[in-house]
Every structure is written in structure tokens, then in C-alpha cells.
Amino acid sequence: xxxxxxxxSIFVLVSLITTKVASQTEFEYKNLVYNDQIKSLQxxxxxxxxxVPVMRLNSADKLVIEFDDLSDEEDxxxxxxxxxxxxxxxxxxxxxxxxxxGFAEERIRDWQLSLGTKQIFTHxxxxxxxxxxxxxxxxxxxxxxYDRGNDSAPLFTRRFIVAExxxxxxxxxxxxxxxxxxxxxxxxxxxFLVKDVRLINPMRDVYLTIVQNGNWTNAMYNIAPRxxxxxxxxxxxxxLINFPGTNEYRFFDTRTLNGRGWGVKTIDYFIDGYEVLLTxxxxxxxxxYSFNFDFNGNFYIDNVDFFARAIFDSNxxxxxxxxxxxxxxxxxxxxxxxxxxxxxxxxxxxxxxxxSLKSPRLNKDVYVFGAFSDFQLQxxxxxxxxxxxxxxxxxxxxxxxxxxxxxxxxxxxxxxDFSETEGSWQDAENEYKSIVYxxxxxxxYDRVLGVISSNSADYTLxxx
Numbered sequence: 001x002x003x004x005x006x007x008x009s010i011f012v013l014v015s016l017i018t019t020k021v022a023s024q025t026e027f028e029y030k031n032l033v034y035n036d037q038i039k040s041l042q043x044x045x046x047x048x049x050x051x052v053p054v055m056r057l058n059s060a061d062k063l064v065i066e067f068d069d070l071s072d073e074e075d076x077x078x079x080x081x082x083x084x085x086x087x088x089x090x091x092x093x094x095x096x097x098x099x100x101x102g103f104a105e106e107r108i109r110d111w112q113l114s115l116g117t118k119q120i121f122t123h124x125x126x127x128x129x130x131x132x133x134x135x136x137x138x139x140x141x142x143x144x145x146y147d148r149g150n151d152s153a154p155l156f157t158r159r160f161i162v163a164e165x166x167x168x169x170x171x172x173x174x175x176x177x178x179x180x181x182x183x184x185x186x187x188x189x190x191x192f193l194v195k196d197v198r199l200i201n202p203m204r205d206v207y208l209t210i211v212q213n214g215n216w217t218n219a220m221y222n223i224a225p226r227x228x229x230x231x232x233x234x235x236x237x238x239x240l241i242n243f244p245g246t247n248e249y250r251f252f253d254t255r256t257l258n259g260r261g262w263g264v265k266t267i268d269y270f271i272d273g274y275e276v277l278l279t280x281x282x283x284x285x286x287x288x289y290s291f292n293f294d295f296n297g298n299f300y301i302d303n304v305d306f307f308a309r310a311i312f313d314s315n316x317x318x319x320x321x322x323x324x325x326x327x328x329x330x331x332x333x334x335x336x337x338x339x340x341x342x343x344x345x346x347x348x349x350x351x352x353x354x355x356s357l358k359s360p361r362l363n364k365d366v367y368v369f370g371a372f373s374d375f376q377l378q379x380x381x382x383x384x385x386x387x388x389x390x391x392x393x394x395x396x397x398x399x400x401x402x403x404x405x406x407x408x409x410x411x412x413x414x415x416x417d418f419s420e421t422e423g424s425w426q427d428a429e430n431e432y433k434s435i436v437y438x439x440x441x442x443x444x445y446d447r448v449l450g451v452i453s454s455n456s457a458d459y460t461l462x463x464x
Contacts, residue, residue: 026154027144027154027157028157029083029085029089029090029091029142029157029159030089030157030159030216031156031157031158031159031214031216031374031375031376032156032157032374032376033155033156033374034153034154034155034156034157035147035153035154035155035156036380037069037070037071038067038068038069038070038155038156039067039068039070039121039350039397039398039399040066040067040068040301040372040398040399041065041066041067041156041158042065042066042067042299042301042371043063043064043065043158043160044063044064044065044066045061045062045063045064046061046062049298049300051213051214051296051297051298051371051375052159052161052211052214052433053158053159053160053161054160054161054162054163054433054451054453055128055135055160055161055162055163056162056163056164056165057135057137057138057162057163057164057165062127062128062129063127063128063160064125064126064127065080065125065126065127065128065143065145065158066123066124066125066345067123067124067125067145067155067156068114068121068122068123068124068399069121069122069124070119070120070121070350072120075149076122076147076149077107077147077148077149078107078108078124078145078146078147078148078155079105079106079107079108079145079146079147079148080105080106080108080126080143080144080145081104081105081143081144081145081146082096082099082100082104082105082128082133082135082141082142082143082144083104083141083142083143083144084098084099084137084139084140084141084445085139085140085141085142085159086140086445086446087140087207087209087221087222087437087439087446088221088222089140089142089159092139092444092445092446093444093445094444094445098136098137098445099135099136099137099139099445100133100134100135100136101133101134101135101136102131102132102133102134103132103133104133106130106132106133107148108124108126108145109126110124110125110126111123111124111125112345112346113346114346114347114349115343115346115347116347117347117348117349117350118272118273118274118349118350119273119349119350121350123345123346125345128143128160135162137162137445137447138162138163138164138447138448138449139161139162139445139446139447139448140159140161140446140448141159141160141161141162142157142158142159143157143158143159143160144157145157145158159216161435161448161451162448163435163448163449163450163451164447164448164449164450165450166194166195166196166197166449166450167192167193167194167195167436167449167450167451167452168192168193168194168195169190169191169192169434169450169452170190170191170192171188171189171190171191171434171452171454172188172189172190173186173187173188173454173456174187174188174189175187175426176239176242176426177238177239178238178239178242181239181242182426183425183426184244184245184424184425184426185242185243185244185245185424185426186242186243186244186245186426186428186430186456187239187241187242188210188235188241188242188432188434188454189235189236189241190208190234190235190236190241190434190452191232191233191234191235191236192232192233192436192450192452193231193232193233194206194231194233194436194438194449195231197438197449199438200440200441201441202228202233203224203225203228205438205439205440205441206225206228206233206436206437206438206449207222207223207436207437207438207439207446208222208223208224208225208233208235208434208435208436208437209221209222209223209434209435209437210223210241210243210432210433210434210435211432211433211435212243212430212431212432213296213297213375213430213431213432214296214297214298214371214374214375215297215375215416216375217375217376217377217414217415217416218243218415218416220241220243223235223240223241226240243430243432244418244419244424245424245425245426245427245428245430245456246406246418246422246423246424246425246428246430247284247289247406247418247422247423247424247425247428248290248291248292248294248428248429249294249295249296249297249370249404249405249406250263250281250404250405250406251263251292251294251295251402251403251404251405252264252276252278252279252353252402252403252405253402253403254276254351254353254398254400254401254402254403255302255303255304255305255348255400255401255402256303256304256305256400257269257274257276257305257349257351257400258305263278263279264276264277264278264279265277265278265279265280267351273349273350273351273352274349274350274351274352275351275352275354276351276352276353276354277354277356278353278354278355278356280356280357280358280391281355281356281357281358281407282357282358282359283357283359283407283420283421283422283423284421284422284423285419285420285421285422285423286423287423289423289425289427289428291427291429294404294429295402295404296404296429296430296431297369297370297371297375297404297405297406298370298371298404299370299371299372299398299401299402299403299404300401300402301344301345301348301399301400301401302344302348302400302401302402303344303347303348303349303400348399348400348401349399349400350397350398350399350400351397351398351400352395352396352397353395353396353397353398354393354394354395355368355383355393355394355395355396355405356391356392356393357383357391357392357407357421358389358390358391359390359391359392359421360390361385361387361390362409362420364409364410364420365377365382365383365409365410366382366383366385366392366407366408366409366421367381367382367383367407367408367409367410368381368383368394368396368405368406368407368408369381369405369406369407369408369416370403370404370405370406371404372396372398372403372405375416376416377408377410377416380396381394381396382394383407392407406418406421406422407421407422408421408422409421427457428456428457429455429456429457430455430456430457431453431454431455431456432453432454432455432456433451433452433453434451434452434453434454435448435451436448436449436450436451436452437449
């Protein structure tokens with residue numbers, strides 16, 4: 001009986017250890033940062049920063065993930081893990097070997113200490129695919145990055161999409177059919193052909209999800225077509241696909257700390273860092289719509305003090321300059337066959353940025369919103385109300401760069417609401433991703449047949 005009792009004890013001990021590790025590695029299947037020391041997280045596809053990263057299956061596309069660790073710990077053991085997901089962002093019932101060639105889990109090897117900054121940090125980056133991990137199939141993917149040296153505690157999770165090229169789209173942005181929304185919402189009439197795919201039950205097996213900018217909280221999921229005929233899926237039901245246009249993003253520029261950039265009122269210098277006071281804002285819900293050039297909520301890390309480059313003029317409506325500007329944030333190393341970070345990632349410093357919104361107290365919480373908040377209402381981005389000055393205030397530690405942001409509240413059913421702080425206009429410029437899913441007859445996972453990228457302002461489209 002003693003050997004049996006010993007085996008039982010070992011089994012119980014292993015179970016307890018496994019349970020402990022599992023409880024410490026709990027995470028959600030959405031874009032979240034779990035550690036306050038992790039900052040400036042960005043996803044870059046082929047040199048373009050994207051809040052909804054999309055790569056084409058079996059192509060040369062590269063996804064680069066970059067982030068900073070502000071902790072002073074040495075010998076960090078940061079690992080990434082790839083997880084294939086369903087269309088509803090739950091784990092797929094397939095094994096790692098079925099969706100990845102190589103390893104689904106591997107250590108992050110590329111890092112660099114900050115150079116000449118008051119805030120000390122370590123910059124990390126890695127790319128997918130790489131020599132250790134290549135993706136076999138299309139679908140939704142969740143990237144989990146965790147610290148193996150700290151009981152495998154999660155650092156952050158990121159959604160990305162691997163898409164096939166089996167969709168031929170046709171779309172049209174129109175005025176909403178509901179008369180009360182004509183001035184405020186954007187409506188999409190969408191149709192697409194599916195090529196080179198055998199469809200058994202198209203109306204049941206094909207699903208559509210649409211994301212505005214990077215806001216997964218307000219996305220539309222599992223949209224059904226009005227009709228399927230001769231291989232064409234049509235989505236043009238009365239008011240089916242429409243989103244509040246919201247407003248153009250506010251912005252500020254801290255790429256230099258030696259002078260005031262756009263949206264900056266004052267900069268204070270201290271021995272241990274910087275404090276940036278932004279120009280006070282006011283609600284825009286009662287104001288007339290006015291176009292300004294924005295990046296739909298994204299932010300871009302840069303330091304023009306060191307590199308002595310001219311400040312980018314955000315009011316210049318020049319798409320060639322936009323492309324040049326966006327492509328300046330990562331470069332391809334032909335020798336390593338990987339996308340790499342630039343020196344600005346190591347030399348850009350951190351500053352405590354103070355946001356303010358001059359407004360009467362609202363009957364709900366107000367948040368600072370943008371890519372730096374994962375396009376979500378996060379507790380650490382909630383503003384406090386100052387009764388004496390009658391304004392909302394928040395201070396957030398951010399790296400030097402160019403930032404878009406909005407002020408938001410929580411609306412019905414947990415959705416993000418801008419109606420009381422920013423207003424909504426049909427003319428606002430927004431980027432949309434329409435994701436086409438297929439569950440094959442008898443299949444065990446959801447494929448992504450294609451992702452249709454569109455912009456509400458210029459009515460262009462790009463099917464991937």
C-alpha cells in the first residue's frame with residue numbers, strides 16, 4: 001500500500017501545482033494588458049501600425065509586436081504563445097500541431113535597453129511568422145505574452161487575423177435609411193463573391209463580423225446576409241450595417257520635449273522625468289462637424305529631438321505624406337529576414353501626460369480612449385472630476401510620440417458611448433474591417449475567407 005499511497009501523493013501534489021499555475025495564468029481572449037509595467041504595445045503589419053492586424057495566409061506578410069517593460073528586473077523570461085480561436089474569440093478545439101508549423105510557444109529573444117532616457121525601460125520585439133513558428137491555417141488568433149519567471153503570469157494578450165484571399169468584395173457607403181440617423185451614422189451596403197471554396201450550406205456556414213477602427217467592443221458580430229444567389233452574398237437590409245460616425249480624433253504631439261507640439265500647452269522638466277499638460281478640451285457634441293487629419297485612434301512612437309526631423313504637420317491632407325509617415329516606424333532586415341524596431345524606440349522617453357475636459361459633471365464616468373487604452377474603457381484611464389475647476393482630469397504615463405484620443409463614457413449593454421463628449425457625424429472618417437468566416441461542413445475550426453478593408457470617407461475598398 002505504501003507505493004500506491006506515494007503515487008497518490010505525487011498525483012495530488014502535481015494537481016495542486018497545475019491548479020496554482022492555471023489560476024495565475026488566467027487571461028481573457030481580447031486585447032488587454034495585465035501588468036502595469038508593460039507600456040507602448042504596438043502591432044505592426046509590414047511596417048504599418050494596425051489596431052486590427054491582418055496577415056494573408058501563405059504570404060510574405062509579417063506581424064511585428066513591440067512593447068516596453070518599465071520594471072527594473074533583470075533576466076526576464078518573456079514567452080509568447082499562439083492560440084487559434086473561433087469566430088467568437090474562444091479557443092478552437094484543435095491541437096497546436098494543426099495550426100502551427102514549429103512551436104506555438106517560444107521565448108522572446110530580441111530586446112534593447114533604453115538609451116539616454118530619464119525613464120529606464122527595456123524594449124522588446126518579435127515577429128510572426130519566424131524561424132520557430134509559422135501558421136498553417138487561417139482564422140482568428142490570440143497572442144499571449146507571459147512571464148515564465150513569474151509563475152507564468154500573463155503580460156498582455158493581442159488579437160490578430162490570418163486571412164485567405166477567397167473574397168471578391170463590392171461595397172458602398174450610403175446615408176442611413178433611418179431618417180433619424182441620417183446626420184449621425186454611417187451605413188454600409190456590402191456584397192461579395194466567394195471563390196475557390198465549396199459551400200454546402202452558405203446561409204448557415206458563412207458569418208460576417210465588422211469592426212470600426214480598433215473598437216472590438218462596439219463591433220457587429222455574426223451578421224447574416226439578406227440573400228445568397230449565384231455565389232454572391234448580399235448584405236443590404238434596411239439599416240442592418242450602420243455605425244455612429246462619432247467624430248475625428250483629437251490629437252497631441254510629444255515627439256519633441258524641447259518645445260510644444262500640437263495640442264500641448266506646457267512641458268515641465270524634473271530631475272526624474274517630464275510632465276506634459278495638454279491644451280484643455282471641451283465637449284464637441286453641440287459643435288458643428290469639422291474635419292481634421294487623424295490616424296483613427298492610433299499612436300506612433302518617435303523622438304525628433306535626437307533625430308532632428310521636422311515636426312509632422314497634422315493638418316496637411318496629403319496621403320503620400322501619410323504613407324511615408326506610417327512607413328517610418330519599422331524596417332525590414334533582409335539579413336535576418338525579419339521586421340525590426342528602429343532606434344527611436346530606444347531613445348524616446350516617457351512623460352506624464354495630463355488630459356483635461358472642461359465640462360459640467362456628467363451622470364457617468366468619463367474615460368480617455370484610444371489605441372493606448374486598447375480601444376476600451378480601462379480603469380487606469382478613468383478621469384477624475386475637479387469640482388473647483390469644473391473639469392475632468394487624468395494623468396497617464398505615455399512614451400514620446402504622436403497620439404490620437406477621444407473622451408468616452410459607458411453606454412447601454414456595456415458599449416462605448418461618445419454622444420455626450422464627442423458627438424457623432426455621418427461625415428467623419430473611419431476605417432472598417434469586414435471579416436468573412438466559414439465553418440466547413442464537418443469542420444472543427446472557423447476559417448477566415450477574407451478581410452475587406454474600407455474607409456467611410458473616400459469610399460475606397462481593398463479586399464484581402
